[in-house]
Amino acid sequence: MSYELELKNITKRFGSVVANQDVNLQIEAGEVHALVGENGAGKSTLMNILYGLLQPDEGEIFFRGERLHLKSPQDAIERGIGMVHQHFMLAPSMTVAENIAVGWPPRGKFAWKNADLARELEAFQTLFELPVPLETRIRDLSVGQMQRVEIMKSLYRGAKIIVLDEPTATLTPQETDELFRTIRRLRENGHTIIFISHRLREIMEISDRITALRSGRTVGTVRTAEVTPAEVARMMIGRDVAELKKAPLQAAETALEVSELCVAGDSRAAAVDRLSFQLRRGEILGIAGVEGNGQTELTEALIGVRPVQSGGITLFGGDVARAGVRQRMDLGLAHIPQDRMREGLALELNIMENLVVGTHDVPPIGNRGLIRWRKAAQWSRDAIGRFGIKTPDEQERAGNLSGGNMQKIIVARELSRSPRAVIACQPTRGVDIGASEYIHQQLLDIRAAGGAVLLVSADLDEILALSDRILVLFNGRASGVLDREDASEALLGRYMFGLGEEARHEA
Numbered sequence: 001m002s003y004e005l006e007l008k009n010i011t012k013r014f015g016s017v018v019a020n021q022d023v024n025l026q027i028e029a030g031e032v033h034a035l036v037g038e039n040g041a042g043k044s045t046l047m048n049i050l051y052g053l054l055q056p057d058e059g060e061i062f063f064r065g066e067r068l069h070l071k072s073p074q075d076a077i078e079r080g081i082g083m084v085h086q087h088f089m090l091a092p093s094m095t096v097a098e099n100i101a102v103g104w105p106p107r108g109k110f111a112w113k114n115a116d117l118a119r120e121l122e123a124f125q126t127l128f129e130l131p132v133p134l135e136t137r138i139r140d141l142s143v144g145q146m147q148r149v150e151i152m153k154s155l156y157r158g159a160k161i162i163v164l165d166e167p168t169a170t171l172t173p174q175e176t177d178e179l180f181r182t183i184r185r186l187r188e189n190g191h192t193i194i195f196i197s198h199r200l201r202e203i204m205e206i207s208d209r210i211t212a213l214r215s216g217r218t219v220g221t222v223r224t225a226e227v228t229p230a231e232v233a234r235m236m237i238g239r240d241v242a243e244l245k246k247a248p249l250q251a252a253e254t255a256l257e258v259s260e261l262c263v264a265g266d267s268r269a270a271a272v273d274r275l276s277f278q279l280r281r282g283e284i285l286g287i288a289g290v291e292g293n294g295q296t297e298l299t300e301a302l303i304g305v306r307p308v309q310s311g312g313i314t315l316f317g318g319d320v321a322r323a324g325v326r327q328r329m330d331l332g333l334a335h336i337p338q339d340r341m342r343e344g345l346a347l348e349l350n351i352m353e354n355l356v357v358g359t360h361d362v363p364p365i366g367n368r369g370l371i372r373w374r375k376a377a378q379w380s381r382d383a384i385g386r387f388g389i390k391t392p393d394e395q396e397r398a399g400n401l402s403g404g405n406m407q408k409i410i411v412a413r414e415l416s417r418s419p420r421a422v423i424a425c426q427p428t429r430g431v432d433i434g435a436s437e438y439i440h441q442q443l444l445d446i447r448a449a450g451g452a453v454l455l456v457s458a459d460l461d462e463i464l465a466l467s468d469r470i471l472v473l474f475n476g477r478a479s480g481v482l483d484r485e486d487a488s489e490a491l492l493g494r495y496m497f498g499l500g501e502e503a504r505h506e507a
């Protein structure tokens with residue numbers, strides 16, 4: 001049969017790393033094709049080749065039987081290939097309409113007219129269920145709305161094939177449902193979607209076919225209707241996903257106490273507004289909520305990088321509301337930040353340097369002010385093995401790693417220093433199912449050993465799988481605090497929109 005799009009025998013090397021080796025991908029017209037595989041399997045590399053961002057060392061791309069030579073994204077766009085990256089490429093101070101129109105049509109072939117543009121965009125919005133106010137500035141939009149702008153931008157440029165790179169990683173469950181409605185409308189209208197995801201449930205729900213990559217090679221392609229989730233998991237990571245081992249709750253004394261805490265945000269006076277809660281040793285407290293409801297400001301105040309306006313923070317009995325970061329770390333606090341690019345890693349440094357930061361001055365790695373590099377290398381190789389970090393060795397530059405592997409470095413560093421309390425923010429975002437399971441088990445093991453874990457996550461599956469209690473943040477306040485047994489996805493969803501006590505009664 002003839003395919004809409006065919007990538008044939010693609011090979012791409014980065015130095016000694018073979019990111020894609022003889023990869024074949026065949027996409028049918030009007031299908032949703034999931035591209036899956038463990039972190040570092042080569043998915044983004046393959047899609048960057050398709051989008052003209054990278055040139056393959058070997059291999060060919062065919063679109064409707066015609067060979068394409070894609071030297072830049074501009075070439076890909078002109079051939080009807082669009083891409084929505086995980087990190088949006090929008091100008092925050094410009095409006096939605098301006099972001100969509102800028103740079104297109106290319107090279108000023110003819111000027112776009114506002115009225116025509118608005119009419120065309122409104123037509124897309126109705127047809128594909130993409131509601132966004134066109135005159136609003138990007139910086140005032142939610143993540144889900146920004147993603148819609150990116151999709152509209154691709155459609156406006158005539159995309160027939162749209163690549164969505166982990167599009168649900170930062171969406172709320174409601175936004176994910178809305179995105180899936182859009183994807184279905186696109187498919188009904190003859191568009192073809194390539195969907196990268198680590199989330200099994202979503203892959204099963206939205207895709208028609210699935211191709212898995214592993215270690216840069218094609219594992220195979222299947223029809224979604226003909227396989228079970230367990231079979232797809234095996235294609236992704238080459239083995240079954242193990243059940244989590246969660247010991248009975250043995251919560252002890254209070255590890256972290258937050259009382260009447262107020263923290264200012266960058267643009268909001270009270271991002272955290274008189275919030276109080278306790279986290280005990282041996283307990284995981286999940287913080288659920290739509291992003292932007294005070295999670296960032298709360299965690300920054302807890303680790304000591306954002307000032308407390310009023311209220312208290314006590315860590316293991318000591319008042320730390322005004323203590324520095326180092327002082328809190330010395331008390332046994334570890335932090336997995338949500339923004340791995342900005343806060344979590346020094347991208348120019350190598351993996352080993354990133355792994356030992358923070359423990360470089362204590363034995364066994366630190367020795368009277370000196371760093372024992374042989375020990376550091378040995379320790380790093382061990383962490384690389386345990387967390388399944390895909391890299392040639394510990395000397396590789398951290399910035400060259402795939403997104404999920406960067407995340408694993410941060411988690412490995414933070415959890416390896418035997419913390420007594422962990423603030424884990426989106427700890428498995430972008431991480432493959434095998435490594436997610438490992439990270440989840442590590443958090444449960446810290447809990448079993450009497451550690452306290454504050455789990456801040458937008459992923460309700462993760463919150464429900466790990467937490468003993470769940471606090472839902474809404475507008476900087478607790479709209480609900482639930483024991484795990486009383487919580488369900490639907491109930492949490494309602495609290496996330498501030499529906500408060502009525503949610504409990506209606507559920």
Ligand SMILES: Nc1ncnc2c1ncn2[C@@H]1O[C@H](COP(=O)(O)OP(=O)(O)OP(=O)(O)O)[C@@H](O)[C@H]1O
Pocket residue numbers: 014015017018019037038039040041042043044045046390391400401402403404405430
């Ligand atoms: N610019 C680069 N320089 C060196 N190595 C690179 C570069 N880009 C990617 N790699 C390597 O290529 C391999 C494939 O990476 P890629 O980003 O394609 O994986 P992925 O399947 O998208 O992973 P993830 O699920 O974590 O996003 C990885 O081993 C990565 O470290």
